[in-house]
Every structure is written in C-alpha cells, then in structure tokens.
Amino acid sequence: MSDISVNEIADAINNMSFDHPEWPMKKVRSAFIDYFVKTRGHKFWPSSPCVPHDDPTLLFANAGMNQYKPLFLGTADPNLEISTLRRACNTQKCIRAGGKHNDLDDVGKDVYHHTFFEMLGNWSFGDYFKEEAIEWAWSCLIDVYGLDPSRLYATYFGGNSQTPADTEARDLWLKYLPPNRVLPFDAKDNFWEMGATGPCGPCVEIHYDRIGGRDAGELVNADLPDVIEIWNNVFIQYNREADGSLRKLPAQHVDTGMGFERLTSILQGKDSNYDTDIFTPIFEAIRLLTGARPYAGKVGADDSDYVDMAYRVVADHVRTLTFAITDGAVPSNDGRGYVLRRVLRRAVRYGRQNLGAKLGFFSKLVPTLVEHMGEAFPEIVRKKEFVIQVIKEEEESFSRTLDKGLSKFSEMAENAEGGKFKGEDAHFLYTSMGFPMDLTELMCEEKNLKLDVEGFERKMAEEKELSAAARKAKMSGGSGKEMVLEAEQTASLISRDVETTKDEEKYVWEKNLATTVKACFIGRNETEDKTGFKDTISKSDGAAGLILQATNFYAEQGGQIYDTGFIKSPTGTLRVDNVQVYGGYVLHVGSVISGTFTCGSSATCEVDYERRRPVASNHTMTHVLNFALRDVLIGKEGETEGPSIDQKGSLVDDEKLRFDFSWGKPVGQDALAAIEGVCNAQITSSLSVNTYIAPLNDAKQISTLRAVFGEKYPDPVRVVSVCDTPIQDILKKPKDEIWKDYSIEFCGGTHLTNTKEAGAMVILSEEGIAKGIRRITAVSQDKAKEARNQARSFAERVKEVEALSGGELESETKKLKAELDGLQISCVAKADIAVVIDGMIKRVKEYRQKLIAAKVKGAEEACAAEVSKAKASGVSKCVVRYDFGVDGKTAQKILKAVAKDVAVMIITADVAGGKYGAFAAAPKTSDVDCKKWVEDTFKDIGGKGGGKKLNATRMIEGVDTIDKALEEARK
Structure with missing residues (x-):
C-alpha cells in the first residue's frame, strides 16, 4: 500500500485523462429533472435523507417514494407544503442494505448491484395514472435520452389468486411495443411493495437489451447483466395490511423509479455500472491508496483473486456509509446502525484481505467521494469531517479484531464437518470478534461451506416481534386493537365532510374547551366496513377514540409526549390515555368510563394541566x-x-x-x-x-x-x-x-x-x-429540586462517614458506595461525591492492610511458639488456632514463614461471616501428607477444599464445629 496523502490522491485524480462521455453523470441527472419539470408540469422536490427519521418501519429510504408515504396513506400533515403536491420529481438517495429490499449480498459479485444508488423518479398523487405514466416514460427514454426502441421490453403483473392481471397496463404498452416484448410476470417481479405493510400495487418495468439485434424476451428478469431493468412504474392502488390482505387506497398514485447508475452505463456505452464516470474516480483513489492492480471489471471465475470484487465492494460501501452517516445514522449494534457496521466491516475486510490495504485506508476515500458528488448533494460536503471521523474510529475498532477473527474463522472452517459451518461458531465470531453474520456467510461461500443461520435468524425474528408488539401495545393502550388512522380512515372522514381538527387551543393553559364530537372510533377492522367508525361508543367497546371539531389536547409529536385528561359530554365521560394526529385529524384514545358518546353531540375537553406542567x-x-x-x-x-x-x-x-x-x-x-x-x-x-x-x-x-x-x-x-x-x-x-x-x-x-x-x-x-x-x-x-436535596443530604452523610475510622468507616463506606450508583442526582455532583468516597475506600484499604499486617504478625508469633514446642518435643507437625479471617493469601503468607521445619495447620475463623478455614503446609523434607491430614480431620465435619501433599485447605460454613476440628487435627 502506498503512503500517498489525501491531497496527493486529489491531485492525481484531477490530472488524470478520464474519458469524457457524451452523457456524463451530471447531464443524465439534469435531463430527467428538466423533462418532468419543464415539459410535464412536475415540481422538483429534493431528495429526503436516506435515513428516514420519521418512519420507524424503514431502516433506510429504499425507494424514491418513501418520503411520500404520508400522501399515499392520507396521513400527511395539511400544514406542510408536501401535502399540496400533485406531481413531483427528483433524484432520491437510496440504500438497500437491510430489511425487505437488501442487495448487500449481491454487491461485488456482479456489475450492476449497489447498496447505495440514486433513483430518478416522478410521482403523481391522485393526479395522472397509468396512461400518462407509460406514455411519458416512453417519451423520456426515446425522445430525451435517444435509446433504441428495438432494445426495450416491458413487463406487467400477470395476476394471481389474490389480485387480477393488470391488463390495462398491458394494453397501454402494446401501443408502443409488439406483443413479444410486452411480457407478464408474477408478484415477485411486478407487484411492488415498500415493506411488509404499507402502500403497494402492480407495476410495469422497462428492460433494456445491451446487445440488441435479437429477441431477448427469455432473458428478461433472468438476472443477467446484458438485459437489465432500468425503469419501474408502480401503480399504487392498495395498502398491504398486517394480516397480509390488500385494501384499496382511496386515491390512485404513480411512483416511478429509474436506476440512475444503470441508465448512465447504457448512455455511456458501458457494459457495467462500475465502468462509468460515477465510479472511475473512486476506483483510482482505491488503487492509489492500496497499491493494488488497476480495476479490470472481472467477475466470477475470471476474478480468481477477488481483486475486482473488492474494488466494487469498497467503492459501493464508501458511498453508502458517507451518505448514511451524513444523513444521521452511525454504526452501532442494532437497527440501521448494525447494518452500517456490517457494510463497513465487509468493505474493510475486502480492502485488507484482497487489495492489500493497511489500517485507515477506508476513511481516506471519503474526500474523493465528496469531491465527486458534493455538487449534487452538498450535505456531504458540510459533513465531510464528521463522516471521516466516524468511519476512521469504526475502522480502527474493527481492524483490532479482524486479523484475530480471520485466524479464528480459518480454524473453525478446518474443523467444519460435512461441509457445514456451525451456527454457534458464527455466533461466536459475531459476539466476540464483531463479525456480522453475512460476512461469515460470505467467507464460508469462498471455502465452499454452508453456514447454519437458523438459530441466529430465529433470535432476530423474536426481537423484531417483541419490538412490533411493543409499538402496537403503545398505540392500542394494551387493548390489542389497531387504534390508528390510515388511508381508509382519513378518506372516510373526508368523504363525510369531517374537517381536520382545530388544535390551536393546545397552547392555552388552565382552560377547558367546548367542542363537538365529529367521529367515534373503535379501531381499524373492528366494524363491518373495516374503517372502525361508529355513530355511538360506550364502555362495552373497550378501547375507543374520539375525533373532535376542536381540541386543546396536545398530540404526541416533536419528541413531546401526549396530554392526558378527560372528555366529557352530557351523556358520558372518556378517559384520555393517548393522543395522536393523522393527516390533521387528532385522535383521542382511551376508554369510556361512563355513559356514551354520539357523533354530533357537544363535549368538553379537560386536559390534565398538572401533568402537562x-x-x-x-x-x-x-x-x-x-x-x-x-x-x-x-x-x-x-x-x-x-x-x-x-x-x-x-x-x-x-x-x-x-x-x-x-x-x-x-x-x-x-x-x-x-x-x-x-x-x-x-x-x-x-x-x-x-x-x-x-x-x-x-x-x-x-x-x-x-x-x-x-x-x-x-x-x-x-x-x-x-x-x-x-x-x-x-x-x-x-x-x-x-x-x-x-x-x-x-x-x-x-x-x-x-x-x-x-x-x-x-x-x-x-x-x-x-x-x-x-x-x-x-x-x-x-x-x-428533589435531586438537589438528595445530593445535598447524601453529601452530608458522606461527610459524617468521612470522620469515622477503622471498622466503622469500612462498613459505612460500603453502604455509601452501593447507594451512590442508584441515586437520581446530578451526574456532576455524583462524580464529585464519588471522588470523596474513593478517598475513603483508599483509607479503608490502608486500614485493612494494617489490620492484616497485625494479624499476620500475631499469627506468625503464635505459630512460631507452637512450632518451637513441636520441635522441642520431636513431633513432625503442630496445630494453631488464630483468627485472622479466611483469606487464603494471608494464610499462605503465614505458612511460608513458619512451616520450615515441621508441618503446620492453622485453623482460623471469620466469626462475623459465619465460617472458618483450615490451611496446612509442610516443608519439602517432611513426610507429612497435608492433603490426607486435612481429609482425616474433616471426614466427619465436611466442608469443601483440596490440595496436594505439601499444601491443603478446607473451608467450612458455620463455626460451631471449630473445636472438634482442632481436636481431630491434633490427634
């Protein structure tokens, strides 16, 4: 690896003579935006962060439509500009490295998969639909980008037992393409879903044949680099429910996604996304940093040393990490942070193992990427130093365990039986070495081993279920019902001319609000029409909710918890336990504790202001x-x-x-x-x-x-x-x-x-x-105030204890130390108090050392006296009772000093602790077997211990048998 600096890399790349294609990446991006903004009346709407901070159902923005989900669901805040959109277009930053849409395992193995990519998109929100979407897609590709129509293929949803075939889309495509290039496919390819639940619908895909001059119909959706999907029109008609069923949305929408990297490769005449000007500067930076051979575009068996695969992995992954960290995510041990940690460690492992890179190479690629893409996405320029710092620290952390982990993996792989790598071994690598499971799986593939992932996946599934259950319990108040409003609920309210809730009064204090009940709700799917709305609710409905004409309750948002209180009418009372807002409708969730509520009746909002304060x-x-x-x-x-x-x-x-x-x-x-x-x-x-x-x-x-x-x-x-x-x-x-x-x-x-x-x-x-x-x-x-008082009171106690000495200081200091950790006081005050207590602990240690020294001296003197008597009497062993506790180190120190001429057994009690011990030692010249001596002494008493001929011990719970032990030992 070269020791070239970041500045030298930048100079080298600037001085290189790259190809200057007719369609550079900047032109590809701008041409799409210009077409839909200037020609088709769309509003340019900037890319959302690739980290969806306001959508817990997504790890990352995995498609251009993610930020428009509230529009599809009918829950958009009417006060936000986004709620006014009818047509929009942009290039969206996307990451597919976790969850339902995950391309991480494919990156590097071929020349067209990415974990980070740009999605060129145009959207309709209840405006145009299939006919316009298909016509404009064709026009953009043919008239703007000049693609050869004979190389294009269209696919549509062929239907299944749940949903009929999309014959409307098929017939529209037949206006532009012959029947042999308009092909039906199943839901896997032509029914798009954002996740396990949420907006979805049939889609039509446009595929491009890089070779041309042939009938490539059989190669469509065959996962081949020569015939690739470049455009996807999703016709969002349904919402996927938690039970898997489909429900029609109240309005129809269009979601278009075109792969920017794939389109760029076609327009630049390249067979690979990685051969375009999107990646060539990053590849050159990798080469300069690692000293590896130049990128050659090899895949599969041709790439026997995995060098080209490593180039693709490292280049792709530095893009993913730079944009994800810029947009607010960081590597960690859970959620999207865990995904990023996997991505980073995969890149570092390939760089180190296949490119010969040294520690720190990966973070040095960030400046090249920022220079290359900062004009289109200026946020990465502003966050460059932060991104470098996070990647550098994470890279260093992983590098410390990488070599050890690779060695451990090799050892485990050699011991693998039947071509299977044990799941428990993979778990050890994950917990002890920081190896993500997919990294271990990849290394297994390279050694033709099959990884057992069942146990690992089961645990992940259990955690996901617990998390989902917790979210549902929170929203339902523990009732198990879906007390949320989605598209069909907000559409139902709109169809009944129910206006959004006026909530300006939430900023007014100490004042009840007179209002009107506009809708009564008992939960999604809880009524025959599935909307959950009833004319009247009562105690028998269990968890219930009210939508009012106006409210002074604060709905949970912006990190602030909801208000609680009561809503009262002439006929009933609802205890409000939770307040949420959906598309401008404020839903007050709780329980009817008396009487009934009916749509149109008057009501009074009584907020618990003591709780709000x-x-x-x-x-x-x-x-x-x-x-x-x-x-x-x-x-x-x-x-x-x-x-x-x-x-x-x-x-x-x-x-x-x-x-x-x-x-x-x-x-x-x-x-x-x-x-x-x-x-x-x-x-x-x-x-x-x-x-x-x-x-x-x-x-x-x-x-x-x-x-x-x-x-x-x-x-x-x-x-x-x-x-x-x-x-x-x-x-x-x-x-x-x-x-x-x-x-x-x-x-x-x-x-x-x-x-x-x-x-x-x-x-x-x-x-x-x-x-x-x-x-x-x-x-x-x-x-x-309570925390301050506690800190003050505790500090006074510490001061009182500080004045003590000896055993009193020791016992009281232990109590203070244990109590301090659990105190809810200022962490600054806690740290100051901890310093004082540490000083007291030091004094206790000094006291104990002096105490032990005194006991050791006393024990040595007592033993010396008994040893003298034994020697004078010509016997080979003696027994001494001297209480200094049951510390083995102290006992061995004493025995070392006294057991030089005869064997000695010391019996010592810890009366306060309720136990005693026996410690025996003999000089090397002695024929006394200390182990047998101890065993014979305690054969009827019991206890636990062990040892050898020259040294043995026994510990006994309780002190009532100590005299008997002395008697037996002296026999």
Missing part, C-alpha cells in the same frame, strides 16, 4: 440544554469550522427530558458542570419564553436558529425563543450577533412562559448511545 418545563429546558451544549462545547464563534452539534432525537415527558446529539467523545465533568451552569443561569435570569408564527423563509434567516436535520417544517412556522426580545424584533435584524446568547428554535410543543418556572435543571447522566452520538438525561422543577 412538568412536560412543558422539560421541553423548554430541552431548548436551553441545546443552546448550552453549543455554547460550552463549541463557543459563540459557531460551527462553520470543526465539530458540530446536531440534535439526533429527544424525548420529553412529565418525568424527565432526554436529548441526543452528535459529538465525537464523552462530555467531560467540567464541561457538564458548565452546561448545567448555563442552563440554571438562564433559569435564574427569568428569561421570557416567546412564540411566534413566522414565514418559513424569514425565520430561516435567524443566524443562530436551531432546526432538526430531516424534520419537515410548515410554512408559516412556529418559532420559540428563550429571550426577552420579542421574536418580531429578532426577525427585523436576524443576523445580529446578540442572538448567539439565546436559544431560538422551530418547535410546535408546549412551553413555559418564563424560565423561572422551571425552578432548576439537573443533568442526571451523559452517555454514548452510538458511534458519535451522545445522550443527556435531565430533570427540572420538582424532580430537579
């Missing part, structure tokens, strides 16, 4: 904490250079606040003390907490504004500031340096009116939860 306090202090972190860890100069702090998640409830943020190392105690100090200084400063609804673009101009990456904000947007200056005045001079002293954020949550209402803020803990992600948990108001 600490929630609001914790939410306001989350904003203050976000400000304090930046202020202490980075300073007022900002984040234009060096590390940054981005919010990675939060949880606010009535017990605590939890804040996750990006930071590459533990926050030290001094920094935590300073952060806690900043937060409490803002409380004692009695700063106003202001809110204002501002135009989104105006609010974005505030220089110190904090927004959550990947979050979609409405226009206008609600701004929350912790500052005495009204937000309207801040907007008049948004770039003023003074705003660096205050927290200003976009937020839709409930807050205090003044920081003094928080009373105090205490940081309970700071910990790492993933690579580069830290978590702070804190409390405010009464919980903070």
Whole structure:
C-alpha cells in the first residue's frame, strides 16, 4: 500500500485523462429533472435523507417514494407544503442494505448491484395514472435520452389468486411495443411493495437489451447483466395490511423509479455500472491508496483473486456509509446502525484481505467521494469531517479484531464437518470478534461451506416481534386493537365532510374547551366496513377514540409526549390515555368510563394541566440544554469550522427530558458542570419564553436558529425563543450577533412562559448511545429540586462517614458506595461525591492492610511458639488456632514463614461471616501428607477444599464445629 496523502490522491485524480462521455453523470441527472419539470408540469422536490427519521418501519429510504408515504396513506400533515403536491420529481438517495429490499449480498459479485444508488423518479398523487405514466416514460427514454426502441421490453403483473392481471397496463404498452416484448410476470417481479405493510400495487418495468439485434424476451428478469431493468412504474392502488390482505387506497398514485447508475452505463456505452464516470474516480483513489492492480471489471471465475470484487465492494460501501452517516445514522449494534457496521466491516475486510490495504485506508476515500458528488448533494460536503471521523474510529475498532477473527474463522472452517459451518461458531465470531453474520456467510461461500443461520435468524425474528408488539401495545393502550388512522380512515372522514381538527387551543393553559364530537372510533377492522367508525361508543367497546371539531389536547409529536385528561359530554365521560394526529385529524384514545358518546353531540375537553406542567418545563429546558451544549462545547464563534452539534432525537415527558446529539467523545465533568451552569443561569435570569408564527423563509434567516436535520417544517412556522426580545424584533435584524446568547428554535410543543418556572435543571447522566452520538438525561422543577436535596443530604452523610475510622468507616463506606450508583442526582455532583468516597475506600484499604499486617504478625508469633514446642518435643507437625479471617493469601503468607521445619495447620475463623478455614503446609523434607491430614480431620465435619501433599485447605460454613476440628487435627 502506498503512503500517498489525501491531497496527493486529489491531485492525481484531477490530472488524470478520464474519458469524457457524451452523457456524463451530471447531464443524465439534469435531463430527467428538466423533462418532468419543464415539459410535464412536475415540481422538483429534493431528495429526503436516506435515513428516514420519521418512519420507524424503514431502516433506510429504499425507494424514491418513501418520503411520500404520508400522501399515499392520507396521513400527511395539511400544514406542510408536501401535502399540496400533485406531481413531483427528483433524484432520491437510496440504500438497500437491510430489511425487505437488501442487495448487500449481491454487491461485488456482479456489475450492476449497489447498496447505495440514486433513483430518478416522478410521482403523481391522485393526479395522472397509468396512461400518462407509460406514455411519458416512453417519451423520456426515446425522445430525451435517444435509446433504441428495438432494445426495450416491458413487463406487467400477470395476476394471481389474490389480485387480477393488470391488463390495462398491458394494453397501454402494446401501443408502443409488439406483443413479444410486452411480457407478464408474477408478484415477485411486478407487484411492488415498500415493506411488509404499507402502500403497494402492480407495476410495469422497462428492460433494456445491451446487445440488441435479437429477441431477448427469455432473458428478461433472468438476472443477467446484458438485459437489465432500468425503469419501474408502480401503480399504487392498495395498502398491504398486517394480516397480509390488500385494501384499496382511496386515491390512485404513480411512483416511478429509474436506476440512475444503470441508465448512465447504457448512455455511456458501458457494459457495467462500475465502468462509468460515477465510479472511475473512486476506483483510482482505491488503487492509489492500496497499491493494488488497476480495476479490470472481472467477475466470477475470471476474478480468481477477488481483486475486482473488492474494488466494487469498497467503492459501493464508501458511498453508502458517507451518505448514511451524513444523513444521521452511525454504526452501532442494532437497527440501521448494525447494518452500517456490517457494510463497513465487509468493505474493510475486502480492502485488507484482497487489495492489500493497511489500517485507515477506508476513511481516506471519503474526500474523493465528496469531491465527486458534493455538487449534487452538498450535505456531504458540510459533513465531510464528521463522516471521516466516524468511519476512521469504526475502522480502527474493527481492524483490532479482524486479523484475530480471520485466524479464528480459518480454524473453525478446518474443523467444519460435512461441509457445514456451525451456527454457534458464527455466533461466536459475531459476539466476540464483531463479525456480522453475512460476512461469515460470505467467507464460508469462498471455502465452499454452508453456514447454519437458523438459530441466529430465529433470535432476530423474536426481537423484531417483541419490538412490533411493543409499538402496537403503545398505540392500542394494551387493548390489542389497531387504534390508528390510515388511508381508509382519513378518506372516510373526508368523504363525510369531517374537517381536520382545530388544535390551536393546545397552547392555552388552565382552560377547558367546548367542542363537538365529529367521529367515534373503535379501531381499524373492528366494524363491518373495516374503517372502525361508529355513530355511538360506550364502555362495552373497550378501547375507543374520539375525533373532535376542536381540541386543546396536545398530540404526541416533536419528541413531546401526549396530554392526558378527560372528555366529557352530557351523556358520558372518556378517559384520555393517548393522543395522536393523522393527516390533521387528532385522535383521542382511551376508554369510556361512563355513559356514551354520539357523533354530533357537544363535549368538553379537560386536559390534565398538572401533568402537562412538568412536560412543558422539560421541553423548554430541552431548548436551553441545546443552546448550552453549543455554547460550552463549541463557543459563540459557531460551527462553520470543526465539530458540530446536531440534535439526533429527544424525548420529553412529565418525568424527565432526554436529548441526543452528535459529538465525537464523552462530555467531560467540567464541561457538564458548565452546561448545567448555563442552563440554571438562564433559569435564574427569568428569561421570557416567546412564540411566534413566522414565514418559513424569514425565520430561516435567524443566524443562530436551531432546526432538526430531516424534520419537515410548515410554512408559516412556529418559532420559540428563550429571550426577552420579542421574536418580531429578532426577525427585523436576524443576523445580529446578540442572538448567539439565546436559544431560538422551530418547535410546535408546549412551553413555559418564563424560565423561572422551571425552578432548576439537573443533568442526571451523559452517555454514548452510538458511534458519535451522545445522550443527556435531565430533570427540572420538582424532580430537579428533589435531586438537589438528595445530593445535598447524601453529601452530608458522606461527610459524617468521612470522620469515622477503622471498622466503622469500612462498613459505612460500603453502604455509601452501593447507594451512590442508584441515586437520581446530578451526574456532576455524583462524580464529585464519588471522588470523596474513593478517598475513603483508599483509607479503608490502608486500614485493612494494617489490620492484616497485625494479624499476620500475631499469627506468625503464635505459630512460631507452637512450632518451637513441636520441635522441642520431636513431633513432625503442630496445630494453631488464630483468627485472622479466611483469606487464603494471608494464610499462605503465614505458612511460608513458619512451616520450615515441621508441618503446620492453622485453623482460623471469620466469626462475623459465619465460617472458618483450615490451611496446612509442610516443608519439602517432611513426610507429612497435608492433603490426607486435612481429609482425616474433616471426614466427619465436611466442608469443601483440596490440595496436594505439601499444601491443603478446607473451608467450612458455620463455626460451631471449630473445636472438634482442632481436636481431630491434633490427634
């Protein structure tokens, strides 16, 4: 491997004479966007992050339509701009490396699979459908890109027992292609589903024959590089339910996906995606870094040394990791983090083993990728240093175990019987060596071994089921019913002219709200029409929900927990246990505890404001904490250079606040003390907490504004500031340096009116939860006061114990040490107290050492006296009773000093511990068998022990037989 620097790599690549194709990748991308925006009236809608922060059902964005899922399901927030879309197009960042759509195992083995790729897409949301989608796909490929029509094949869904064939799509394609190039296929190829549940429908695919001049119909969907799928039109008509059934969506949609990398290879006249200008600069960087031979495009048996496979794996995987880490994911031991760890370790293993790369090569590829793709995706430019840091640390961590793991695998493979690699061996490599299962499986393939994965997969399935059950239990209140609104529910409400819920009153305090019941809900699939809506609900319905004309309940969102309370009508009472919002409809879930509710009747919302009060306090202090972190860890100069702090998640409830943020190392105690100090200084400063609804673009101009990456904000947007200056005045001079002293954020949550209402803020803990992600948990108001009082009281106890000495100090210090770990107090105060207790523990150790030394001296003197008597009497052994506890090391030290001329047995008790021991030793010249001596002594007493001729021991529970032991030993 060359020791070439990153800058030298960049210079070398810039000076190389690459081919300059007629269709460079930038032109391929822009031509698609221009066609649909300028010619077909679509709105350009930027790619969403490839890490879907607001969709727990997906590990990664695996298709262009993922961010539009709320539109397909009818649950889009009507306040967001996305809800107004009718037609859209973009190039979407996608990752297929886990879950239902997973290409990880195929990457490297062929020349057209990727874990990261771009999906060129155009969408219709209840606007145009099959006819326009097929016509425009044909026009784009033929008229814009100039593809040869004779090389194109179309496929359609041929139907099955559950769903009829899509003959409409077939007939539309016959307008452009002859029957022998319009082919039916089954659901595997032509019925698209985003996941195990969710929007889905039949699709038509367009395949391209790279060779041409032949009938390639039999080669379509044969997984061959010469006939490949380039375009997929999904006609989203259904929703896949949890029970596997299909339900028609209230509106029909079109989802188009065209493989950017595949199309680019066709337009550049290459047989492989990896031979295009998308990959050639990355390959050159790999060559320069590793010193490997140039990439030759070999596959299968031709690639006998796996060098070309390694090139493809490393180049693909650095793209995946760079974009995923940029968009908010990091390698870890679960979920998408575990997938990224697998991807990284697979790349590092191929680089090290097949390309001859040395430690640290992989992170050095990031600058080349950023230079190459940063214009199209500027976010990777901004996050370059963070990505390099995360990959470098993870690479180093894996490299420390890689060589050892490879050696262990080889040993296990040699011992494999019947061509099978044991599942327990794979599990050991995973838990002890950090080898992902698929990496072990790949190495097994290379040695013609079959890996037994059944046990591993069973455990993963069990965990997934537990997670799904927990989510369902949360949403159903433990009832087991689906208390959620999806497309058919929101469509049913719209068809009955039920308007979305007015919820502006959620920001009003201490005031009940008069409203009207608009819909009664008992759960999806719980009524004959499956929508779950009834005219009347009562106690007999179990878990139930209400949709109201207006509400003052806060629906769970933005990390803040929902409100609870009661909804009362003249005829009944509903206890509200959960509040969620779907497409603007606020669903109040709970139980009817008396009477009935009927659609159209009047009702009164009674929020539990006592419960909301600490929630609001914790939410306001989350904003203050976000400000304090930046202020202490980075300073007022900002984040234009060096590390940054981005919010990675939060949880606010009535017990605590939890804040996750990006930071590459533990926050030290001094920094935590300073952060806690900043937060409490803002409380004692009695700063106003202001809110204002501002135009989104105006609010974005505030220089110190904090927004959550990947979050979609409405226009206008609600701004929350912790500052005495009204937000309207801040907007008049948004770039003023003074705003660096205050927290200003976009937020839709409930807050205090003044920081003094928080009373105090205490940081309970700071910990790492993933690579580069830290978590702070804190409390405010009464919980903070309680934590302070506990800390103060405990510190006083520590001071009292500190004044003790000897045995009293020892016993009390043990109690304090055990109690400290479980205390819910400031982690700063806890660390300070721990230092004091550590000092006390040191004193205890010194005391014990002196005590032991005194006991050893006393025991040696007692033994010496008995040994003298034995020698004077001419006997070969003696027995001594001297209590110094039952520590074996102490006993051996004493025996070494005294058992020089005669054999000695010391019997010593730990009276407080309720046990005693016997320790015997003899000089080498002695004919005494200590093991037999001990066995004979305790044959009727019992106990446990062992030893050899010259040294033996026995431990006995209880001390009531000690006199008998002495008597037997002396016989």
